[in-house]
Amino acid sequence: MALMTPARPADDVGEILLTAEQIAAMVAQLGRRIAADYQGKDLVLVSILKGALPFLADLMRATQIPLALDFLEVSSYGAETESSGVVRILKDLAQPIEGRDVVVVEDILDTGHTLSYVLEHLRGQRPASLRLCVLLDKPARRVIPVEIDYRGFEIPDKFVVGYGLDYAERYRNLPFVGVLKPEVYARHP
Numbered sequence: 001m002a003l004m005t006p007a008r009p010a011d012d013v014g015e016i017l018l019t020a021e022q023i024a025a026m027v028a029q030l031g032r033r034i035a036a037d038y039q040g041k042d043l044v045l046v047s048i049l050k051g052a053l054p055f056l057a058d059l060m061r062a063t064q065i066p067l068a069l070d071f072l073e074v075s076s077y078g079a080e081t082e083s084s085g086v087v088r089i090l091k092d093l094a095q096p097i098e099g100r101d102v103v104v105v106e107d108i109l110d111t112g113h114t115l116s117y118v119l120e121h122l123r124g125q126r127p128a129s130l131r132l133c134v135l136l137d138k139p140a141r142r143v144i145p146v147e148i149d150y151r152g153f154e155i156p157d158k159f160v161v162g163y164g165l166d167y168a169e170r171y172r173n174l175p176f177v178g179v180l181k182p183e184v185y186a187r188h189p
Contacts (some may be wrong), residue, residue, distance in 0.1 A: 009171050012089050012184045013161065013174070013178035013180060015178060016177070016178045018153060020176050027055065031060075031062025034063045038067075042128075043054050043066070044070055045067055045103055046071065047104075049074075050172070051106075056105045071094070072089060072121075073089070075090055077182075087113055087117040096125065097125050100128055101128050102129065102134050103131045103150070103178060104118060105133050107135050108136040108137075109134045109136070109138065110138050111143055111144065112142050112143055116146055119132065132146065132147065135163075136155050137154045138156075159179065
């Protein structure tokens with residue numbers, strides 16, 4: 001009896017939008033900009049789990065100034081390919097941010113529902129400043145306007161995975177950002 005070999009995650013990607021090298025170059029550039037803007041300040045990078053984790057890890061190494069990290073975990077997608085529009089905070093910050101300079105680090109800005117909610121939540125904690133760093137901006141899907149202070153790439157309205165972005169908790173470990181083949185999410189209810 002022949003053993004079936006499971007498909008490699010990369011086999012489910014129809015198109016690579018951004019290579020690992022392109023991402024690395026952009027993250028280095030964003031890190032330099034943030035370091036220049038926050039030199040001598042009490043900077044906290046707040047990452048939104050789970051998707052932004054690879055971006056945060058690379059960005060913090062590229063930001064060559066003292067900084068702190070904290071995390072929020074929010075949910076608005078579940079196992080779907082589109083945001084439900086209902087945002088829930090599953091894990092809040094561990095440390096107070098009042099009076100501190102905060103940069104929210106997020107993998108993708110899509111409809112704006114999640115980030116608008118997160119930014120409002122954080123504003124209520126009275127940071128000295130609050131800015132947003134987004135690796136991927138998908139403006140074609142925007143429903144709620146959100147100002148981006150540090151933008152990586154603008155991408156088309158396609159369902160992307162890789163470099164932290166997932167579909168049903170898979171594909172986060174791909175080193176690039178690619179477009180998931182539609183038949184992949186069509187076969188998963």
